[in-house]
Amino acid sequence: MSPGPGAFGARLRTWRRMNGIKQEALAHVLGVSQTAISIWENGHDLPSAARLVRIESLMAKVASSELAVERLFVERQQGVRALFDADGTRLLAVSRGYRALWPQTAELQGSFFVEYLVNEARHITTTPALAQAILSGDLVLASGYSLRMTSLQLDEMVPHRWHACFRRYGARTIVDVVTEPGEDARETGIDDLVYLDDIRPE
Incomplete structure (x- = not known):
């Protein structure tokens, strides 16, 4: 199923900006005008089928390299950190601190993990407006305090403050979660949501 112009445009714009690629540079690589890139990003039209395949391939190639480096970087850290693929909440990598x-x-x-998510993690993934904002690249950060994020009873429950960063790698949305063990008495919940429009320079 091919993406609609609006969804594709938002994804292309987010990918281009997060990779520091100017519209002019992308237009040169694709052999089109900057106006064409602008039209696609604003959801007014889609590229031809051949150009769409080329763009998806370019995004996937860049994403694959970046994600491999990101996984290696996370695995070497002492802090408590994990990478998830938003599609099904698949666990991709954990840090040494997470493993400990x-x-x-x-x-x-x-x-x-999607069927095991509870509390704040379940709220973010099952609230339609939040899930759509994450997948479109509009919601970039979330923070909160939780006692447990899954129903799995494998490890000891640890009250913790967490920060989740949602990033696009090609067609995939990756969730980078950093955790800080905390105190039992704190109130649980999501206490901060940051959207891309909140941090764009004036």
Whole structure:
């Protein structure tokens, strides 16, 4: 199923900006005018089928390299950090600190967590407006405090503050979660949502 002009345009714009690619440079690579890029990004039209395939291939190639580096970077860290693919909430990589805190859960790399999500994690993934904002690249950061994010009873429950960053890698949305163990007494919930429009320079 091919993407609609609006969804494709938003994804192209987010990918281009996050990779620091100017419209003029992308237009040169694709052999089109800057106006064509602008039209696509604003959702007024789609590229031809051949150009659409070329754009998707370019996005996937860049994304694959970037994601491989990102996974390696996360795996070497002592802090508590994990990477998830938003599609099915698949666990892609965990840091040394994550493995030390939740060793049995860390063994589930490659597994899908979506059916086990509870509390704040479930709220973000099942609230239509939030899920759509994440997939379109509009919602970029979320923070909160939780006692448990999944129903899995593999490891000890640890109250924790978390920060989730949502990034596009080609057609994929990756969730980078950093966790800080906290106190039992704090109120749980999502306390901050940051949208791309909130951080764009004037």
